[in-house]
Each structure stands twice: as C-alpha cells, then as structure tokens.
Amino acid sequence: MALTLTGCDQQPQQPAVTGGSPVATPGEIVVGQYGSLTGSEATFGQTTDEGVRLAVEERNATGGIKGRKIKLVTYDDRSNAQEAGTVxxxxxxxxxxxxxxxxxxxxxSIAGGRVAQQYGVPMVSPSSTNPTVTDIGDMIFRVCFIDPFQGTVMAKFSHENLKLTKVAVLYDKGQAYSTGLSNYFQQAFKEMGGTITAVETYKGGDPDFSAQLTTIRNSGAEAIYIPGYYNEVASIALQARKLGIPNSVPLMGGDGWESPKLAEIAGEAVEGCYFSNHYAPEDERAEVKEFIAKYKAKYNGVTPGALAASGYDAANILFDAMGRAPSLSGADLAKALAETKNFKAVTGLITINKSRNADKSAVVLQMKGGTPVYVATVEPPKK
Amino acid sequence: MTTFLQTLMDAISVGSLYALIALGYTMVYGVLRFINFAHGDVFMLGAWFSFWVTTKFGWAGEGAHPSIPRALTVMAIAMALCGLLGYLIERLAYRPLRFAPRLNVLITAIGVSLLLQNTGQLKYVFGTENQRMPTLLPATTLATVAGVNITLIDVIIVAGSLVLMGVLDRLVYRSRMGMAMRAVAFDPHTASLMGVNVNRTVSATFVAGSMLAAAAGFLYATKYPNLNQPAFSTWTLLGLKAFIAAVVGGIGNIRGAMVGGLLIGLIEQFGVAYSAPLSHGYITGEFKEIYVFALLILVLLVKPSGILGRLTVEKV
Amino acid sequence: MADSPTTTARPIASIRARTLQLTPPRWVAFCRGAAPIVIGVALAVLLQFYANRWFGGYREKILIDIGINIILAVSLNIVNGYTGQFSIGHAGFMAVGAYTAGFIMYYGSFWLFGDTQFHGGILSATTDPRGLHGPGFSGGDLLFPAALIAGGLVAALFGFIVGLPSLRLRGDYLAIVTLGFGEIVRVVIETTGTVLAGDEIGGQPWYRLLNRVGGPMGFGGLPIYASSFWVWVCVAATVLAAYRIKASTMGRAFLAVRENEIAAASLGVPITRYKVRAFVIAAFFAGVAGGLFAHEIGNMLNAGELGFLKSFDIIIMVVLGGMGSISGAVVAAIVLTILPEALRSVSEFRMIAYALLLIVMMIARPQGLLGIHEMWDLPYFRRRRTGGKTA
Structure with missing residues (x-):
C-alpha cells in the first residue's frame, strides 16, 4: 500500500481547463459511457446503464462536482468491439x-480502453474482470475484483465450509470471465487437496447442455462449479435436475449469477446453490439499503442486479475522484482515482490497488426460497 | 449404453425441431428459389409469442398449471400470429422484388431479419432480458429405459413434429393448394398461364412455413424454457442449422428437410457426447459445429442437390 | 517481337506508324499507369499527418473504418460483381488474413525485437493528440506490410481451396459452401487457446504458438499499426488492382462468366479457372483488409465478430453499390459505414431504422446505386467531360 502515502495532495488548485486536457462546456462536466445497449449482450449494457444513470442523477441533485453538473453521454456499441473503439x-x-x-x-473494454489510454483519458470499467484489461495502462481502472481472486473464493469455501473433495467444472469457453474463474478455481481447489472430476465447456447461447451434464453426472462429483452468466446457468440448472442430478449436489458460481432472473427462471433447480458475489442484497449496510431503495423507486420496483450495482459504484468512484482531483485533466483524474481508498461502495469497501484493480472482500450467498442469503465473507489476500 | 441412449433421444428430439424449421426454408426455396434468411427470426418470434400469449392469459406464475388444452391454445395462437407475420413479410418486403435479382431479395431478407430482431429487443416489445416460459406441459417421466428418462415433453416434440409434417405432406401432395405450390415451384410462368394464382400460392407457402416455424418455436420454448432475448446469437445459429438441414436433405424437398433435420440433430448431439471420450480429450464438444458444417460441404460436394434432392438440368 | 523485313513490311509499317500516332510515348504511358498509385500514396501520407488535425480523432477513426470496408467491398465485388458468383464467406477470408497477420505481428515482434509491443515509425503510428513521435522509420514498418501480404497470401490459398468446388457447384449451392467455410474458420479459431504473454513465449517452438491466438476471447495485445497511411495505401492498391482487372482480358472473362456461363464456355473461356482466380484475388484483398482490421486502434480481433453476419455486411455494400461497379462499392462502403453513426440520434431505434432503410433501398433501387456503371459513366459526369457535347 505504498501508493496511499501520497494521499495528501500538495498541488495548488488549478483551473479546470488546463493545457492538454479536454475542454468541457462551461458549467457541465461531460462523462462518457459506452455499453452494449443493443445486440447479443444488450442485457448487461442496459442494466449497467441504469446503475450509472441513477448515480449521475443523484450526484446532480446534490450539487454535482464542485458546483458543476455532470452531463452523461451514452453510446451504444452493438456488442461489437470495433464499434466500441469508435464510440x-x-x-x-x-x-x-x-x-x-x-x-x-x-x-x-480492451478495445475502448486502448483508445482512452492513447488519448490520456481515464476509463473506469464497472465489471470487466479479466486481468489484462487494466494492463493496458495507467488510465484504465476497474471497480470489481478480478478473476484470480474470485476463483479462489469458491475453492476455499467449498473446501473449508462445505468440506467437499470432488467437484466438476462447467464453464463458458466464450467468456474470458468464465474461463478465468474456472482456471483459478481448479488451481486453488487442487492445491487444497481436492479432485476435479470433470471439466466441461459450453458456449454462451447454447440451448442444450445435456451431453456435458451427463458426463458430469457420471463422474461422481459432489458439486458443480459453473462460473457463467445467469442466463445459461438457469438453463443448466433446469437441465441438470431433469437429468437426475439431485439438489443435494449444489451448483456453485460467481457474481455472474447475481440477478433476480436466475431464481425466476430456474426456480427450484437452483435451490441450495452457492455463488460468490460483491455484496448481499439483504446486507444491513446503509449504502446497500439506500441504493436498493433508490433503484426500486426509479425503475418500477425492480431489484437491482450486480451489474447495476457495479455501474453505480463505478460512476460514484469516478465522481468521488473528480471531487478530489485538483483538475479534471487526465493525469490528475487518474491520480485521484488511483488514490481511492476504503470507498464505501454498494459492492463493498473499495480500495484501488497498484495495478488499478479494486481490492474488496467477497461474500458467498446461498439460494434459499428464491432469494440469495448471506453465508460467509472471504477477505482478499493480504499483499 | 446410458450415454448412447440419452444422446440418441436428445438427437431425435432436437432433430425434429430442426426439421420443422427446415421445412419453412425448403418450401420458400422450392417456390421462389431464394434463401429466406428471416425465417430463423420467425421461429424466434414463435417462441416469444408463445411466452407472450401464456402470460397474457395469466397462465404464468400463480396461475400456471400444466394442461394439454392450454398448450394447444397457446400453440395455435402463436402459429396464427406467425402466419400473419409471414404473410406480411412476403407481401410488403418480398413481393415488390419478385423479379429482381436474387441477391437483392437475399439482402431484403437480411434487412427483415435485422428488423425483427431489433424490434423484438425493444423494451416496449420483449425487452433484452431472458424470460422463463411458463410450464404448460407436465414434466412427467413416461418411462425409464436403461437409465434414460423418456419425458412427456420429448415425446410430444417428436410426435407433434411428425403430425405437423404429415399435415404438410398431405397439404402439398394431396390438396389443390399443394398442387398449385408444386406447379409454381416447377415453373411459375407456365403455372400462371394454367390459371394458378401465383401471388396467392406464394403467400400460402409463406404462411404455412411461418406457422411451422411458430410451432417449432413453441415446442422449443417448452423444452428449453429459458428464452433468450430476441437478438441473441442462439436464434441465428439455430436458424442457420435448420437451413443447413434443409440443404443437406435436398433444398426444395419436403421429405428431405425431415431427413436433414434428424441428421443434423444426430451429428450435433453425438458430436458433443463422443468427441472428447473417443479422442482422449484432444477434441472437445465445441467441434459439433464443425461437424455440422463439414457435413454440409461434404454433402454438397458429393451430391450437390442434397440427399433426397433432384438435380435440375440447366437450360440454355 | 521484332518485325522481319519481308514483302509485307509496308502495310505493317504503316499500321505501326498509325498506332504510334495514337499511343502516347512510353514515358507518358508509364506516368499514366503509375499516377493512381502515386496519387494514392501521396493522399495516404497527407491523411496520415493531417487527418487528425483536420477532422479530429473520431472522424479519422471513421475514415479508417471506411478504408477497410472499401477494401472488403471492392474485393468481394470481384467475385460477386464481376464474376457473378455468390460468396457469403468473405469474412472468413478476412479472419484468416487477420489472424495470420496478427500472429506474425505479435509473435514475430517478440522474436525480432524481443517484445510484443509496437515497433513502428511515424508512418505506422496512429496519430494522437500529443503529436506524432517516435523514430521516422523502424523495423515494424517493414514487418507490418510483410504481415499484411502474408495474411493476404494465406487467405488467397484458402480462396483457392474454396474456389475449387465451383467446378461442380453453381449459384446458391456454391454460396452455401462459402458460408460453411466462413463458419468453419470462425469455429476453428474459437477452439484455440489463450494468447501467451511476452514472458511465456520464449523457448516455445513456433508451431506450438499456432494454437495460441486467443480463441473466443479474442486476440488480445496486438500492437496497433493500422494507421491512416497503411489503410489508404492498401485502399489505393485494391481499387487500382480492381480497376485494372476489370479492364483486362481477365476482367472481360469474368464478366462473360457472369453474363452467361454456357455461352462463355462455348467461346472458349475456361470458366472454372476464372472462377477460382476471382476467388483467389478477392480472398487476397480480404486477407489484407483483415490484417488492417486486426491492428486497428479501438478494435479487438475476435473471430466471433467475423461470422457470416459480417459477410452479409460486405455483401450489402456490394449490392447497394451496384454489382460490378467499383466506384459504386466505394460509395456504398462510405455510406454504410457512416449511416449507423449518423443514426445515433435515434438511439434505440437505430438498428431498426438501418434495417428499414436497407429494405426500402432494395425495393426502390434494386440495381444498386450505380448499377454496373462507374461513377464517371453517369450522364452528369460524361457531359462535363465532353463539354456537354454528348449525343
């Protein structure tokens, strides 16, 4: 934590518009957002966008940043990398x-991040968990934990709390997120002395998983680790139960599971299953309660998913850094973002570390009666 | 043995769905000689209309209870809606291009496909979230053979597809409208000289094909109740595979579509189940799509007109 | 060939004299032939240094997208437009070229320069607001065009393989084979493993790395080389090549195959050979475009995005421009690249508007914007050229 020593800023207050920095219209600060609002992955982009818009509205209602309002400009990238770079x-x-x-x-995030890095404009990714994203350069940040940590969370939990020794893995080969989690889970679980009985893959959008599940069923696994998104996890759970894998063999996953849709679609099939997440919706912390209440008020009573919470946090951490930064130039803003420490976000206490990733604890939740219930907290490794 | 039987059953059930969708491709190709790329999206809308109708009737959530009459009602309404849609697509987008080069019609088809996907994805229509298709058929297991559960849903899918194909077969080979369709497919100009109303026949073809796609959509939604959002890549890929089934069976040939559908189902399911064990893990189940496309190219090279197709002689 | 002084020398000499009067001197002909490429390169240099200053970064990026789309549309036009074959696998060739060039630039940079970073000079540097910097010329400036050509050649090889079935298959069936090819390329690339980081490459034999191009997660970490300069040089080369081909014997043969295969064959045109040639040439340029696409700023090479939907995008450009018209393909590539950007104001209805425009354009103008004509064949231009004296 050498970085936090520089937390005290001695730089003199500079005017908001400096030499090389982008010029904003007087009075308003322009913050850009890009996401998959249409196309194959439109759900993710739209949910994140809802969280971001809530944060902007809230900030503007309380006076904006140093008296200036925030203007959010959002562009759709059609779930396409080339278009992401363009926007x-x-x-x-x-x-x-x-x-x-x-x-x-x-x-x-990598396509857009390289552009942002080249122009020296800071970019905050709400939920890209692949380690290489922030490797692009000193302008790229993220507010979610990265795959290596989350993968070990579930390994630790299944080994220590559930006392399991034989686990099968089924992951989405098309998602860096899923592949990463699966690799780190396997590695950690084997190191703890467990056995991986079967490793199967699928591709996002596959409707049928019976072949993979049949193999897993025959391998005698005590649990199945499925670090995918809730869309497919719901289908997998339904089909696993149909194939005769009982509920006593829990499915386990990561924050991609977090959505009310999972229980809505899969119902009984995911009862008793575990997943790691950024936060527990029934958490008593003020930030969480406040966020859920506001979100429900704004979006017709819908319970926010993890992506909405991440979008909300990303925006708020950015605004917090803007408030602290001496100017809004890229370098100053990036420096302020890097100094974020113990920020009370919805998804936990967030500290940005040396590699511009978020250090925060993870929670393990269990599906009970259709809602995720808090089970345990896993702290990030001390470094 | 269990794995084999399980795979076989999945293959037959998935294959009959492919066959149902393939029929739409094959009929349109037979009559108009063009590949209707929007057909996969009609299938998608069939699934989503089924969902929409079920929830509108209050047969979701609390009011859900499995019953065959309800299932039939939903399927009939979805088929009617898609039939109407098929009619409109033909009337508004394809008919003005009846005598244009086929590439233009193909691009119009792509345009229609984009239009259907992106309209379906609007939040005022179906939105971008996955939805759970409410249970309309009881999840009963009829029998267990060698550790394989034969479920009611699978039986209904196979039986339903067979019945629909039978009806279509009768329609095409035993009715006046069917005779008109075959006449138009053979030679539209001569057919119109003989008093066949070509426009009406083409419309009928589209309506019939779209209704079958809707039925496939309904059955698909019952088997895989987790409905992906309208613009999701799954739908495009399913449509593409059904199209391949039509080509492999012999495009323009109705019985060929059934054979092709089953063949694609078998290759895909056995590819997933047996690739890794037989190759000691070098090849994984992801290769299933390669098998499907390789089969396509192989069939086209060996017998370009497809398994049951007849080669047309080119006239100078 | 030298003329032998025979009795027929006089008439031949007089014909030669007459032709000499009509044909310009050699050096003029050479300059005329070289002019387009000289102008193209000059324009590319100009854009490289001034595009950002004149148009800003966003428009410069759009210009690069347009350039890549022009190469794709003009090259597909050789197969679909000139030869009348129907290829829906153009994105497959593009993917082959992109991954070949990407492999060379990523792993090749490591072997040659010791790391996988950018090693280009000012011509390869994408402009950034802090001005161009770095050396005027560097090893990467040679490696990149080499990689583009290699990508093009490998794609051309695949074009040859895909073109062969045209011996047996016609029309739609050939189209379906190209579709299957494109999808196989995509699925095969998606089964590959993750890209190795710089410190993991050392000591690995090259063939082991062939399987390390990122799979479904995309080929991450490719250095950014596709500057305005390289893109527009490639555009100039492609358009020039397409134009020269159209006017050549080969081009006439292509058009003959398109108009009537049987008639062409009966006139002694080896139709299969010409179809395969068309595929090989088109695949080469698609491969080059793929190489540029892979190294474009603000992009991440991902085989999943180079499926048949991408092929459709290119076909749309060709048909909208007018089958067989080079300038039409160029105009359509420009229009269809800008259109989705221009429609941003209607946000969520953007793609719906795009789809509707597509349908309406097809119905309203089925022959495409320019039909089979070139822009300079249009009455307006012709009148200007001849000073309004057209009959």
Whole structure:
C-alpha cells in the first residue's frame, strides 16, 4: 500500500481547463459511457446503464462536482468491439468527455480502453474482470475484483465450509470471465487437496447442455462449479435436475449469477446453490439499503442486479475522484482515482490497488426460497 | 449404453425441431428459389409469442398449471400470429422484388431479419432480458429405459413434429393448394398461364412455413424454457442449422428437410457426447459445429442437390 | 517481337506508324499507369499527418473504418460483381488474413525485437493528440506490410481451396459452401487457446504458438499499426488492382462468366479457372483488409465478430453499390459505414431504422446505386467531360 502515502495532495488548485486536457462546456462536466445497449449482450449494457444513470442523477441533485453538473453521454456499441473503439473515440474527441465509464465485456473494454489510454483519458470499467484489461495502462481502472481472486473464493469455501473433495467444472469457453474463474478455481481447489472430476465447456447461447451434464453426472462429483452468466446457468440448472442430478449436489458460481432472473427462471433447480458475489442484497449496510431503495423507486420496483450495482459504484468512484482531483485533466483524474481508498461502495469497501484493480472482500450467498442469503465473507489476500 | 441412449433421444428430439424449421426454408426455396434468411427470426418470434400469449392469459406464475388444452391454445395462437407475420413479410418486403435479382431479395431478407430482431429487443416489445416460459406441459417421466428418462415433453416434440409434417405432406401432395405450390415451384410462368394464382400460392407457402416455424418455436420454448432475448446469437445459429438441414436433405424437398433435420440433430448431439471420450480429450464438444458444417460441404460436394434432392438440368 | 523485313513490311509499317500516332510515348504511358498509385500514396501520407488535425480523432477513426470496408467491398465485388458468383464467406477470408497477420505481428515482434509491443515509425503510428513521435522509420514498418501480404497470401490459398468446388457447384449451392467455410474458420479459431504473454513465449517452438491466438476471447495485445497511411495505401492498391482487372482480358472473362456461363464456355473461356482466380484475388484483398482490421486502434480481433453476419455486411455494400461497379462499392462502403453513426440520434431505434432503410433501398433501387456503371459513366459526369457535347 505504498501508493496511499501520497494521499495528501500538495498541488495548488488549478483551473479546470488546463493545457492538454479536454475542454468541457462551461458549467457541465461531460462523462462518457459506452455499453452494449443493443445486440447479443444488450442485457448487461442496459442494466449497467441504469446503475450509472441513477448515480449521475443523484450526484446532480446534490450539487454535482464542485458546483458543476455532470452531463452523461451514452453510446451504444452493438456488442461489437470495433464499434466500441469508435464510440470511445467519439466520446473523447467530439464530446470532450473527461472520463469514460464502460464496458462489461472484457474484449470491448480492451478495445475502448486502448483508445482512452492513447488519448490520456481515464476509463473506469464497472465489471470487466479479466486481468489484462487494466494492463493496458495507467488510465484504465476497474471497480470489481478480478478473476484470480474470485476463483479462489469458491475453492476455499467449498473446501473449508462445505468440506467437499470432488467437484466438476462447467464453464463458458466464450467468456474470458468464465474461463478465468474456472482456471483459478481448479488451481486453488487442487492445491487444497481436492479432485476435479470433470471439466466441461459450453458456449454462451447454447440451448442444450445435456451431453456435458451427463458426463458430469457420471463422474461422481459432489458439486458443480459453473462460473457463467445467469442466463445459461438457469438453463443448466433446469437441465441438470431433469437429468437426475439431485439438489443435494449444489451448483456453485460467481457474481455472474447475481440477478433476480436466475431464481425466476430456474426456480427450484437452483435451490441450495452457492455463488460468490460483491455484496448481499439483504446486507444491513446503509449504502446497500439506500441504493436498493433508490433503484426500486426509479425503475418500477425492480431489484437491482450486480451489474447495476457495479455501474453505480463505478460512476460514484469516478465522481468521488473528480471531487478530489485538483483538475479534471487526465493525469490528475487518474491520480485521484488511483488514490481511492476504503470507498464505501454498494459492492463493498473499495480500495484501488497498484495495478488499478479494486481490492474488496467477497461474500458467498446461498439460494434459499428464491432469494440469495448471506453465508460467509472471504477477505482478499493480504499483499 | 446410458450415454448412447440419452444422446440418441436428445438427437431425435432436437432433430425434429430442426426439421420443422427446415421445412419453412425448403418450401420458400422450392417456390421462389431464394434463401429466406428471416425465417430463423420467425421461429424466434414463435417462441416469444408463445411466452407472450401464456402470460397474457395469466397462465404464468400463480396461475400456471400444466394442461394439454392450454398448450394447444397457446400453440395455435402463436402459429396464427406467425402466419400473419409471414404473410406480411412476403407481401410488403418480398413481393415488390419478385423479379429482381436474387441477391437483392437475399439482402431484403437480411434487412427483415435485422428488423425483427431489433424490434423484438425493444423494451416496449420483449425487452433484452431472458424470460422463463411458463410450464404448460407436465414434466412427467413416461418411462425409464436403461437409465434414460423418456419425458412427456420429448415425446410430444417428436410426435407433434411428425403430425405437423404429415399435415404438410398431405397439404402439398394431396390438396389443390399443394398442387398449385408444386406447379409454381416447377415453373411459375407456365403455372400462371394454367390459371394458378401465383401471388396467392406464394403467400400460402409463406404462411404455412411461418406457422411451422411458430410451432417449432413453441415446442422449443417448452423444452428449453429459458428464452433468450430476441437478438441473441442462439436464434441465428439455430436458424442457420435448420437451413443447413434443409440443404443437406435436398433444398426444395419436403421429405428431405425431415431427413436433414434428424441428421443434423444426430451429428450435433453425438458430436458433443463422443468427441472428447473417443479422442482422449484432444477434441472437445465445441467441434459439433464443425461437424455440422463439414457435413454440409461434404454433402454438397458429393451430391450437390442434397440427399433426397433432384438435380435440375440447366437450360440454355 | 521484332518485325522481319519481308514483302509485307509496308502495310505493317504503316499500321505501326498509325498506332504510334495514337499511343502516347512510353514515358507518358508509364506516368499514366503509375499516377493512381502515386496519387494514392501521396493522399495516404497527407491523411496520415493531417487527418487528425483536420477532422479530429473520431472522424479519422471513421475514415479508417471506411478504408477497410472499401477494401472488403471492392474485393468481394470481384467475385460477386464481376464474376457473378455468390460468396457469403468473405469474412472468413478476412479472419484468416487477420489472424495470420496478427500472429506474425505479435509473435514475430517478440522474436525480432524481443517484445510484443509496437515497433513502428511515424508512418505506422496512429496519430494522437500529443503529436506524432517516435523514430521516422523502424523495423515494424517493414514487418507490418510483410504481415499484411502474408495474411493476404494465406487467405488467397484458402480462396483457392474454396474456389475449387465451383467446378461442380453453381449459384446458391456454391454460396452455401462459402458460408460453411466462413463458419468453419470462425469455429476453428474459437477452439484455440489463450494468447501467451511476452514472458511465456520464449523457448516455445513456433508451431506450438499456432494454437495460441486467443480463441473466443479474442486476440488480445496486438500492437496497433493500422494507421491512416497503411489503410489508404492498401485502399489505393485494391481499387487500382480492381480497376485494372476489370479492364483486362481477365476482367472481360469474368464478366462473360457472369453474363452467361454456357455461352462463355462455348467461346472458349475456361470458366472454372476464372472462377477460382476471382476467388483467389478477392480472398487476397480480404486477407489484407483483415490484417488492417486486426491492428486497428479501438478494435479487438475476435473471430466471433467475423461470422457470416459480417459477410452479409460486405455483401450489402456490394449490392447497394451496384454489382460490378467499383466506384459504386466505394460509395456504398462510405455510406454504410457512416449511416449507423449518423443514426445515433435515434438511439434505440437505430438498428431498426438501418434495417428499414436497407429494405426500402432494395425495393426502390434494386440495381444498386450505380448499377454496373462507374461513377464517371453517369450522364452528369460524361457531359462535363465532353463539354456537354454528348449525343
């Protein structure tokens, strides 16, 4: 934590518009957002967008940043990497955004992130968990934990709390997120002395998983680790139960599970299953309760998913850094973002570490009667 | 043995769905000689209309209870809606291009496909979230053979597909309208000289094909109740595979579509189940799509007109 | 060939004299032939240094997208437009070229320069607001065009393989084979493993790395080389090549195959050979475009995005421009790249508007914007050229 020593800023207050920094229209600060609002992965982009818009509205209602309102400009990238790069360029060069929020998918975060890095404009990704995203450079940040940590969370939990020794893995080969989690889970679980009985893959959008599940069923696994998104997990759970894998063999997963849709679609099939997450919706912390109440009020009573919470947090951490930064130039803003420490976000206490990733604890939740219930907390490794 | 039987059953059930969708491709190709790329989206809408009708009737959530009459009602309404849609697509988008080069019609088809996907995805229509198709058929297991559960749903899918194909077969080979369809497919100009109303026949073809796609959509939604959002890649890929089934069986040939559908189902399911064990893990189940496309190319090279197709002689 | 002084020398000499009067001197002909490529390169250099300053980064990026789409549309036009074959696998060739070039640039940079970073000079540098910097010329400036050509050649090899079935297959069936090819390329690439980081490459034999191009997660970490300069040089080369082909014997043969295969064959045109040639040439340029696409700023090479939907995008450009018209393909590539951007104001209805426009355009103008004509064949231009003296 050498970085936090520089937390005290001695730089003199500079005017908001400096030499090389993008010029914002007087009075308003332009923040750009890009996401998959249409196309194959539109759900993710739209949910994140809802969280971001809530944060912007809230911030503007309480006076904006240093008395200036925030203007959010959002562009759709059609779930396409080439278009992601184009819209980030547009946000920076046309709309003069001082910072960028986006994307969920790591491929598109990398496409857009390289543009942001080249123009020296900070970018905060709400939920791209692939380690290589922040490797792009010193302008790219994220507010979610990365795959290596989350993968070990479930390994630790299944080994220590559930006392399991034989686990099968089924992951989405098309998602960096899923592949990463699966690799780190296997590695950690084997190190703890467990056995991986079967490793099977699927591809996002596959409707049928019976072949993979039949293999897993015959391998004698005590649990199945499925680090995918809830869309497919719901189908997998339904088909697993149909194939005769009983509920006593729990399915386990990561934060991709977090959505009310999972229980709505899979129902009984995911009863008793575990997943790691950023936060527990029934958490008593004020931030969580407040966020859920506001979100429900704004979006017709819908319970927010993890992506909405991440979008909300990403925006708020960015606004917090903007408030602390001496100017809104890329370098100052990036420095302020890097100094984020113990920020009370919805998804936990967030500290941005040296590699511009978020250090925060993970919780393990269990599905009970259709809602996820808190079971345990796993702390990030001390480094 | 269990794995084999299980795979076989899945293959037959998935294959009959492919066959149902393939029929739409094959009929349109037979009559108009063009590949209707929007057909996969009609299938998608069939599944989503089924969902919409079920929830509108209050047969979801609390009011859900499995019953065959309800299932039939939903299927009939979805088929009617898709039939109407098929009619409109033909009337508004394809008919003005009846005598244009086929590439233009193909691009119009792509346009229609994009239009259907993106309209379906609007939040005022179906939205971008997955939805759970309410249970309409009881999840009863009829019998267990060698550790394989034969469920009611699978039996209904296979039986339903067979019945629908039988009806279509009768329609095409035993009715006046069917005779008109075959006449138009053979030679539209001569057919119109003989007093066949070509426009009405083409419309009928589209309506019939779209209704079958809707039925496939309904059955698909009952088997895989987790409905993906309208613009999701799954739908495009399913449509593409059904199209391949039509080509492999012999495009323009109705019985060929059934054979092709089953063949694609078998290759795909056995590919997933047996790739890894037989190759000691070098090849994984992901290769299933390669098998499907390789079969396509192989069939086209060996017998370009498909398994049951007849080669047309090119006239100078 | 030298003329032998025979009794027939006089008439031949007089014919030669007459032709000499009509044909310009050699150096003029050479300059005329070289002019397009010289102008193209000059324009590319100009865009490389001034596009950002004149148009801003966003429009410069759109220009690069347009350039890549022009190469794709003009090259597909050789198969679909000139030769009348129907290929729906163009994105497959593009993917082959993209991954070949990407492999060379990523792993090749490591072997040659010791790391996988950018090693280009000012011509390869994508402009950024802080001005161009770095050396004027560097090893990467040679490696990148080499990689583009290699990508094109490998794609051309696949074009040859895909073109062969045209011996047996016609029309729609050939189209379906190309579709199957494109999808197989995509699925095969998606089964590959993750990209190795710099410190993991050392000591690995090259063939082991062939399987390390990222699979479904995309080929991450490719250095960014596709500057305005390279893109527009490639555009100039492609358009020039397409134009010269159209006017050549080969082009006439292509058109003959398109108009009537049987008639062409009976006139002694080896139709299969010409179809295969069309595929090989088109695949080469698609491969080059793929190489540029892979190294474009603000992109991440991902085989999943190079499926048949991408092929459709390119076909739409060709048909909208007018089958066989080079300038039509160029115009359509420009229009269809800008259109989705211009429609941003209607946000969620954007793709619906795009789809509707597509349908309406097809119905309203089935022959495409320019039909089979070139832009300079249009009455307006012709009148200007001849000073309004057209009959």
């Amino acid at each position: 980030v360029t547009r946000l920076i060069t046309q709309d003069k955004a001082v910072a960028i929020l986006g994307e969920v998918a790591s491929t598109r």
